[in-house]
Amino acid sequence: MKNQHLSKLKSLMGNYVYLYYLAIFVSIISSVISLGAYLNVYYVIENLLSTNGILTNSVIEKMKYYGWQAVIYVSLAFMFYGLALLLSHIVAFNTVARYRISLIDHMKELPLGYYQKRQTGKLRKLIEKNTDEVEHYIAHQLPDMAQALTTPIAFLVLIFLFDWKLSLICLIPVILGFLLLRFMMGDESKSFLDQYQEASANMGNDVVEYIRGISVVKIFGQTAFSFKSFNKAIENYRDFTISYALSMKNAMSGYIVCVYGIFAFLIPATIILFNNFGNSKKILLSYIFFVIFTPLVAFMLMRIMESSYKAMIIFNAMDNLDTKIYDAQSLPKPLISQKPSYFDIKFKDVSFTYEGMKEKALHQLSFECQTDSVTAIVGPSGSGKSTIFNLITRFYDVGSGTVMIGDVDVRDMAYEDLMSNISYVFQETKLFKTSLLENIRFYRPEATRDEVEQVIDQAQCREIINKMPNGLDTVFGTSGSYLSGGEIQRITIARAMLKDAPIILLDEATAFSDAENEYKIQQALSSMIKNKTVIMIAHRLSTITHADQILVMKEGELVEKGQHKSLITQNGVYANMYNDYQQSINWKLGVKK
Template sequence: MKENKKRGISWLFELAGNHRILIVTACILSAISAVLSLAPYICIWYVVRDVFAAWPDLSAAAGVTWYGWLAVGFAVLSVVLYFAALMCSHLAAFRVEKNMRKEAMHKIVTLPLGFFDQNTSGRMRKIIDDNAGTTHTFMAHLLPDLAGAVVMPFAILALLFVFDWRLGLVSLIPLVVSVYYLKQMMGGDRGSIQKYMDALEEMNTEAVEYVRGVPVVKVFQQTVYSFKNFHQSIRNYKEWVLDYSIRCRSPMTKYTVALNGTFVLLVPVGLLLIAHAPDYQAFLLNLIFYILFTPVCAVMMNKIMRLAEGYFVAMEAVNRVTGLLDDEPLPEPARPQQPKEHSVAFKNVSFTYPGSEGKAVSDVSFVIPEGKTYALVGPSGGGKTTIASLIPRFWDVQEGAVEVGGVDVRHMASNSLMDQIAFVFQNAHLFKASILENIRFARPGASREEVLRAAELARCTDILDKFPEGLDTVVGTDGVYLSGGEQQRIALARAILKDAPIVVLDEATAFADPENEYQIQRAFEKLTENKTVLMIAHRLSSVRNVDCIMVVKDGEVKEQGTHDELLAQDGLYAEMWQEYQHSVEWRVGKEESHA
């Protein structure tokens, strides 16, 4: 189990940089403000004392006005200091939040691409965005209050025993009892907070996936229950909240009763003691002070409870971000090697996904000579995409070796390896930017003419012609939306512009209509010209003429050879081809019957 290298408040101070002095200043000012907030109660007690001493001639209570203004002065000064503390803490909090997001994003771009297959965008957004916001709230508000909450109990304890130790002790008993029940209620709070954050994270992840699938839900007139994971995540959160609330009900009730039950002890004990007091007037004044002051103790305890919960939530948020930062990028070689040519070889490769027990790829061996085109076919979940993703090091193999140009990919610098490979995913992702910038993303230094040439080779001319701004059309704004096949052609133009010697195609025509599939197949001819190609295909007609077809099932290469050779073997491929032919005949027959 990996351990966080960065933890808690010490890491937050590190992120604050030069602004950490503002955090210290905020805590000091907040602590002073908390102590000063008690001073008005003392001034009010002096007012009451002077009134008692001068009664019934109130004109003789000359100090009443002075103590009144002094109480106002302390209150105003306390507010001003607290406001100054918040100014300092907010400035530091913004710096911490910014640096936390930056460090997280810098870390993410170093992680292997396989990491993003196992971590959804909803989960990543929750980890980085929401937890950074939670940390900001903690630094801006809760940390200064926490400093005040640490100092305030000592000041209150001192005041409780200054005037009359007996009444102070009586006032302290309910506080001790309330602390006991508070500890009972929050004893397992760290674990509860972790479960709470887990439930929120799961619900957030599933909510993002649900929102993305709303068009499908509406088209097929389904409900939220169609997304069982989302519905279950809501139920899990509900059950956790209900269970936690029920568990806290009894201790919370006892805590509230104990905390607000000070007068149940204070008044009777005061009446008993006043009967034996040598100076009943002085004792009555002290009793009045405790009656005025003890509600502050209740406020203090409630504040501590709120701050403790906020502290646990913030530390759990920090731990989740540091947990992300603890994910290590794939190791870089000390002495990177360069491939001499552009072949691809798998040598007894086995791979198991993190957290999985069964092998996704088992003892796979094959060689794709430079300039040749090989295809992977087979049932879904058989390991085709996993095999393809091991070439650009989405993951590192546990057994065997993947070689490019005779060099183990683990011995190549990651930048050098990625320069060798163009990877076209089945789900093309376009940025909310111009078509020009989307294509140029493969090679930022490319000229406009080179981008236009790549677009033409990818059969994108008709796409550019239907928009007045052509290459400068911004995707995703002002009604500019592209179909799946059109997006795939833009992605192919991106790959053509990169001009990498090795091309990996992961079912690039999976979501294309017949017209777009024809255009994409034409673009493939330009993209794969004189390149080493590994393609994953589900339409067997698209791989009939490749140099070699490999049939993958259960993570193993069961058969390999040309189309005719595999048909002659009368094995798994021949069975797949026969099923494919039947499906084509069924589709054609259905179209003719409708005609």
């Protein structure tokens, strides 16, 4: 075991570490007691052979006594082992709960940029699978390992006291087996586990993607293997597992032969002892003794191999969680959080480049958005619109320049203070599988039901709530509670309205709405944005004609700025975009304009 991994597990156990030690101790007791059962079986056979074919009452009574002793020892061994498992499971469940809470607490500190660069399916599988491995290891492998190590040691002491010659012979395959085990658990296995984890995560993520796109697959009559990435992920997983199994076949076969081949060493050794020593009855009894105990040792040696392999898996799992989650750094925190006295937003010579990208997402960008005004940001895909939002909310830190809220740099605000001043309505909305009431007051759990009812009317959600089976108490996602994209957007707007933050960021709030929902969303937004600093990313240019300011982005630079009418008269980038937009909404299938 690696000391640092075991130390970390013990720290995660907290006060349950004492139960962990108790579970190991009880498991050791179970292992020692189990040897008593085998010893009594040997005594039964010894008494049977000593009768010379004549069973007297005293012999029968002795055999009964030893038989009942064996039953008692077996029962006690099972009872203690069951108690060890009960204790280890209690420790495992509590340890994994603390582990997952620790991971989630750390992930809450990470900027959202961390999640934008990673697939959610991989992150979920990373946490779920690796912590499950930890749970299984503590619950089963630790008590099993204690038993597996104790039994051969106790057996060695016992057999050396019984017959040291046969004991030395039995040690030969055991030593060879452990040398092969050491080889199997080397650096090659560690490298394989890393590749296996990655291949398994990729396959799991592609399965999720395939299921999400199943409607498209069915419409076009395709199969799962028409998804090239899915096909490749399955092939990679297959190749890794097959290649590893083939690389281990010789060592594994040798280990099994050594462990179960103790009999092959015992038989010729017994024959030699028969030929060289006179007391054949004693030699026969010695052979029987070893025949009785050897299967138990062989079984325990196989459990040592299994536990060693599981230990390698669990340590690899913990390394994965360390490198992919714990080693991820949160953004620097200010020593003292500054609070703005007003809520204008100002960019001063801001430049930013995403990690791994050569070209800048934003270049020397400067603009200002005043309180009680609406600023719209337009531009083609990749022009930097979403990056502006990412920097305002500090999903990332600027490369150079400054992003200000009022008179404070966003980097000088605690993240909780920063986000308490911002309501963000995403383009891809998210409702949780809980009641609509809890969804709406997600930002303000302390909000009263009356306050929620008020924002429902302001957000044009009343008819949505009225059609739900249990009104506000309906759990989203259950039967009869499914909503359209536009209806979900209105619920999220109600959630943002209840938060009542001074800054509102709207990422194309009407993107997936039909005409009716778009009209109601516009009405909801009209009541929401009063006396706020509002910035919106817009693709439907008809929604921003009354904006106080329009910023036109292209390739990370601000190329035009002004109101709708003035930008149209300039016949520049915005005018061309608006003309193209007008043509697109007037276009009809099969009709030439």
